[in-house]
Amino acid sequence: MTNRSNALARLTAAAAVLAIATPAAAIPAFARKYGTSCLTCHTIYPKLNPFGEAFRRNGYRFPGVDSDYIKADQIALGQDAYKKSFPNSVWPDEIPAAVPLSIGFNGQALVSPAKNSSFGRASNGAIFSLQNLVQEGHIWAGAALDDTTTVWGEITFANDGTIDVEHAQLLFSDLIGPKHAVNVVVGRGFPTLTQYGPHSSYIGDQLVTTVPVTGIYQGNPDPWTLVDNYDGLEVNGVVAGRLDYSLGVNAGKTLPGQTFATDNFYGHVGYKLGGLRLDGEGATGMPDPLHPWAEDALGVFAFGYQSNSRFAGVGGGVQNDVANVFGLGARGQLGSAELNVGWYAERHDHGTADYAPVTAQVYYAELSYVLYPWMVPVLRVEGSSLHPEGGPTVEDLHVMPGVAFAIRPNVKLVTVFNFERASGFPAGAGGAAQAWQGGASAWGPMQIAPGATSNPSEFDGISIFLAFAM
């Protein structure tokens, strides 16, 4: 195998790994539970409308009394009246009469007009790459055990045979104080770092751009990244309908063979002006019932995160990498137009293979307009700047115009054009470019950066993403 072939193989493998890591959302089990359309909560899934965001914040519960809205048959594992005789009886709950599962599939086709572009190299020069058109299968579960307890989970099957439990959470809501003020989430899932759902993007998989710093610099072999699904415990809530917060601790990534304990802490606080309350309570209707997604509102949030990773050092013993992150973000919405912006700084004290400090600055912006309920033109920009101590600065910028289509409420097609500019990328041991494992869109943007020796600007290609769920 030549060096060039080696590089291509590595790039392709990296792309595949990233695709496997792609989280997904949208859960028709909730549509069955309430006997309602996906469009009650989503515009083009998994993007949530204001009501859907409130539903998510409330622990996947309707405002008011959740059970009032449940239309699916439930089986009581104990009637409510048993609460009166607690602790002489088990606290009652219920389960859905039908298993609350749903399934979905997603994948992408890549079009690479230029054979030497990132997409072209990853596809061995093929212009049309369809081998990942169906890349993942998902099983989702979502159910209420009672008016304050929800379970939700997701298992993903990738086309390389891997199976991943991406989510498995118990959500206990309204524990103390006013309704929605104190909730606890236990299990595996995304840490709540923003005011919005982690998948609040029309063309990216995640709202917040992720840059796995230690992965790029081959530092920690068990890399923690800002946005990923981890085992943990989180307290969150909405106070007075306008202020939201979260505080959590999680274990970070734990790969086989990496048995060292890690402890990561995070939190966020946000505030929303105008529009639907964050908890969805007291709604009197939207300005235009034909545009239920539309509102005039401004939401702002700030978050902090500290990761303490421990891993096997090169020379033996236990090495550690402490990452501190601080970020800001905002969403402004004016009718059907929406602008999301965010920035964060992430500093690792032992982020490179030589355990040198690295600082990353990352930003994103996404402007969208719901032209029709089924068609949303979008412009997304993601950028990052990495500063390793004693090393060259790495810059990367992606500009992604695209259009998201809801072919049906539960079938979507997204087309994204990927333009990229990158410089200073670290080379691998053989001198080839390292795979770029960042970005919010595993099917294209920031997936594979131009090599260190290639043209720093390019048209990566076109990614066509297809997803359906039922």
Added chain:
Amino acid sequence: MSTRTSLRSLAAAALALSGSVALAAGGTITGKVESTPAKFLAETVVYLEKAPPTGGAQSHAMDQRNMTFEPHLLVIQAGDSVKFLNHDSVVHNVYSPDNEGYNLGAFKQNEERSYTFSSAGSYTQLCSIHPEMLGFIFVAPSRHAAAVDKAGGFTLRDVPPGTYKLAIWNSHLKAPAKDVTVTAGGTATVNFSIKR
């Protein structure tokens, strides 16, 4: 017409007349209940508040059959008793944590237990062996009480003329009581809208 036939006709006429007099002595309250959400409508009772007991104590039955309480909602008057039956092949219990509370123990197929409800109020009916089972016994102050039908309709007959508070009970929802005036032989219509 024979003498016997004449007497028979006379007796029938007298009986009909007495019935008319009895009906004329009371009035009827009818109406409809709208429930939000609709799924709790079946657990609704409309009754006269503070009405004096009507007639003597009676005995009613609530069965346990196919792991359910039948009927799901039983309306009785304070002082009445209920015989709890078990027609399942499994052992059941009769238990309520409401008001004074009661626990009638475990009883096997074809056994029965009885309980007398001395106080008005609603009693959640449970089986502690099968926590999913649920029924309700609503103990009204008088016999002027009725569970609503599937469409939410109700009718209280033979209500003595007067002005009353017409109240409504639901397992999850509520609405304020309403004043109603009943006239002899008349029909008063009262509608309710119950919600959280």
